[in-house]
Amino acid sequence: MNVKVLENYEELSQLAASLIEQQVQEYPQSVLGLATGGTPLGAYKHVIRRYKQGNIDYSNVSSINLDEYVGLDKTHSQSYHLFMKEQLFDHINIREDQTYIPDGKTSSLYQECKRYEGIIDEIGPPDLQLLGIGENGHIGFNEPGTSFTSLTHIVNLELSTRQANARFFNSFDEVPKQAITMGIGSILKSKQIVLLASGERKAEAIKRLLEGPVDEQFPASALHDHKNVTLLVDQASYQLVEGK
Numbered sequence: 088m089n090v091k092v093l094e095n096y097e098e099l100s101q102l103a104a105s106l107i108e109q110q111v112q113e114y115p116q117s118v119l120g121l122a123t124g125g126t127p128l129g130a131y132k133h134v135i136r137r138y139k140q141g142n143i144d145y146s147n148v149s150s151i152n153l154d155e156y157v158g159l160d161k162t163h164s165q166s167y168h169l170f171m172k173e174q175l176f177d178h179i180n181i182r183e184d185q186t187y188i189p190d191g192k193t194s195s196l197y198q199e200c201k202r203y204e205g206i207i208d209e210i211g212p213p214d215l216q217l218l219g220i221g222e223n224g225h226i227g228f229n230e231p232g233t234s235f236t237s238l239t240h241i242v243n244l245e246l247s248t249r250q251a252n253a254r255f256f257n258s259f260d261e262v263p264k265q266a267i268t269m270g271i272g273s274i275l276k277s278k279q280i281v282l283l284a285s286g287e288r289k290a291e292a293i294k295r296l297l298e299g300p301v302d303e304q305f306p307a308s309a310l311h312d313h314k315n316v317t318l319l320v321d322q323a324s325y326q327l328v329e330g331k
């Protein structure tokens with residue numbers, strides 16, 4: 088794993104945006120694997136700012152998102168559909184019909200998982216997959232104990248994950264109990280992976296990622312099995328790593 092330690096969130100976000108842009112400039116038909124959560128917001132802000140300066144064309148890019156809450160309509164204020172629209176898609180010239188996010192409101196969750204994995208295989212796999220990390224090491228919504236060979240599936244969210252995400256909802260009770268997520272095996276299909284970690288809250292997880300064993304109890308450790316992973320981490324998240 089290639090590790091780049093940045094001074095702060097702003098520097099990390101700028102570098103993440105540059106990696107996305109480089110990918111798209113080198114290969115305009117790129118498939119981007121995109122993530123939600125708070126961490127990628129800064130990168131998306133820079134992607135939008137530089138797009139508006141006129142240099143980068145996203146019209147031939149496709150995107151595949153990691154996950155969606157079960158039970159939330161695409162227009163729900165906390166759905167990842169709306170998140171992506173508001174935070175990125177509405178501000179660059181990516182074509183809406185080339186953006187893919189699981190449908191959390193489907194009548195057949197099983198079919199939706201199969202359909203989505205089919206999309207990953209047909210449109211993807213992503214040339215560049217952006218990832219955040221949960222405090223318990225989750226990637227996408229793959230909670231501890233998920234098989235490293237798992238494909239797109241339904242997950243029962245851990246209490247700690249629901250608590251961490253309650254900040255985006257009006258109350259804890261509104262946080263969905265399930266999500267559809269690309270599996271760890273689906274994520275590992277990506278050609279290149281860029282993992283972002285920022286803030287003290289992630290320091291334990293980053294220490295465990297860099298110093299601990301590869302273990303299904305810590306989903307992000309699966310990334311050690313991939314040959315092209317870059318971790319962009321700020322000082323606050325890196326502070327507990329030995330010998331830094």
Ligand SMILES: O=P(O)(O)OC[C@H]1O[C@](O)(CO)[C@@H](O)[C@@H]1O
Pocket residue numbers: 122123124125126127218219220221222226227228248252
């Ligand atoms: O970036 P955040 O908000 O800390 O979230 C970390 C991870 O948790 C999730 O939001 C899921 O809980 C992921 O989508 C994200 O990668």
